[in-house]
Amino acid sequence: MHIAFLTPEYPHSKVKHSGGLGTSIKNLVVALVEKGIRVTVFIYGQPQAAVFEENGVIFHLIANKKYRFAKWFFYRKYIQNYVNSVVKKERIDIIEAPDWTGVTAFMRFDIPLIIRFHGSDTYFCHLEQRKQKFKNRLFETVAVRNAQGYIAPTKYAGEVSAQLFGLSKQQITTIHYGLDLKQFQNESPAQFEKGLLLYIGTIIRKKGVFELPAIFKKVLEQVPTAKLVLIGGDSSDIQTGSASSWELVKATFDSSVLEQVDYKGKIPYSEVQTYIKKANVCLFPTYAETLGMVTIESMAMQKPVVNSNIGWAQELMEDGKSGFLVHPSHHEEYANRIVSVLQNDGLYTQLGTSACSFVSERFDIENVVKMNIQFYESKIHL
Template sequence: MKIGFITSEYPHPKVSHAAGIGTSIKNLAIALVEKGIKVIVFVYHQEEDTVVFDEGVTIHLIAKKRYKLLTWYHYRKQLNWYISNVVKEEGIDLLEAPDWTGITAFMHFKVPIVIRFHGSDAYFCKLDKRKQKFKNFLFEKLALKNASAYIAPTTFAGIETQKIFSLNKKKIKTIHYGLELKKFENETPAIYNRNTILYIGTIIRKKGVLELAKIFNKVVEQNIDAQLILIGNDAPDLKTGTLSTYALVESLFSNKAKKNVSYLGKVPYSEVKNHIKNAHVCVFPSFAETLGMVTIESMALQKPVVNTSIGWAQELIDDGENGYLVLPSDIDLYAQRILTLLNDEALCISIGKAARRKVETTFDIEVLADKNLDYYRSLLK
């Protein structure tokens, strides 16, 4: 079998951007290659047209282009033409694409196309209680309508997306994102930088970063040694029009808390694991995710995680057993969960071990790759 993935991101030095979507695709792509499957990844909106090879995966970088009129349409048709040629030349059996922006709207292929719910603009607008542009909804709706089937990383994401776009429930299969567990080993979980709280993710309102500032203010009031490290790209704030969401976050820190905050900006993916290992507690107070790769990575590295209590996170963490689930707007309770962990080393070790077990039983890419393959094969019959 030969599988093609269409994406705007992928972890590779020549690719301009990579985050959770790209990481989840790469984890699956490598696992499929190890099972004898030919994998070709098409990464659009890049700086140049070129082909690179990485860990057995063939990666086609497709340059972004602008047209005098209707760039959104003509670029999609250009992608359609390019990908269709490679599909024919390589004998690709099936394509997979993300739901975000409805990139495959106006595209037609001679092989089945599966859309994975990494999170559409409509999905995030609903969770974030924002109005979506009608054009964005139309593109996503059209792309989904033209797909043969769908994969949801959590049941929650599947149900919400199905309701938003009135999709056929029978065409939706829940298959979690997975990790290559041997690459996420922590042989010294008891060694870390005490009182260090780590956040990894885009600095954007929907990720709960404004609430995190208020939470950290509460933490510092009771633990003057607490340190907060934030890693991730800064983003404009759509609600206020501010160019930097981090500027808003920074304005919320108390004078005492501000001295104990380090914002590192974007950090190479190869360095992220060390930051997680060095952390005492990892926090992800998001209001909008489909699953959250960095949560799974932190759990695999035996870190106690305080996550959100919203839908998708309930499929990752069993509250009080292998992490904590708290609504980010409950500032006092969220801060208290962090303080409980900072003050109890034995509890951190215990929850960290339980978190690792959860990942081993639920998010092992070796098992999940087989589930993806079985689903792909069912669509080719």
């Protein structure tokens, strides 16, 4: 079997950008190659075209193109023709693409197309109750309805996407993102920095970062020595038009506590893991997500997590056993869950151990990759 992925991002030094979507694809790609599956990755929107092979994966960087008008159509057709030529030459059996921006709208491939619901603009606008641009909804709807199969990382994300795009729930298969657990080991979970709270993710409204100042203030009322570290790239704010969400968030912290808040910006992932190991509690008060890779990565490293309680998050842990689930707007309850861990090292250990076990049972890439292979085979042989 030969599987292809079409994506705007992938974690690689030659690729312009990558986030959670790219990480989840890479985890699967590496596991597929280890199982003897041939894999080709097409990465569009790149500054320069390139073709190379690395660690058993064939990469095609597809250069961005300029058009006088209707780039939304002509660039898609360029990608389509490029991919189809490689499909024929390399005998690729099936191709997978994300729902985001509906890149496969108006494309026709010579092999089955699978859409994975990583989180479309339609999905996020729905969760955030934000008005969506007509063209974004159109492109994503056309792309989704042209596919021959669908995968969602959580049941919740699949059911909401089915509703939004006019599919039946039965058409969507839930397959969680997978982790190579060997890369997320914490040999000394009992060693951590007392009182260190860690947020990892883009500084953006939908991730709940605007709730953190109020939550942290309530934590400090009970644990005055607590510290908050934030890691992740800054972003513009849709609601206010500000170029920096971090500057908006920073302004809402009490000036007296800013010395206990440290925004690191975007840092190499090796350093992120160091901070996870140091953390007393990891915080993810997000309003909009499909799964949240960094949440399960933190859990795999035996860290107590206080997460959002919305939809998808309820599939990532058991409330009170392998983590805590609290609505981001419930500041006092959210803070109390954090404080309960800060004041009880036994609870820290208990939650961290249970979190690691939960992830091992449900998100181990060894099991997840087998489910993906079975799904691909079922669509190839239709």
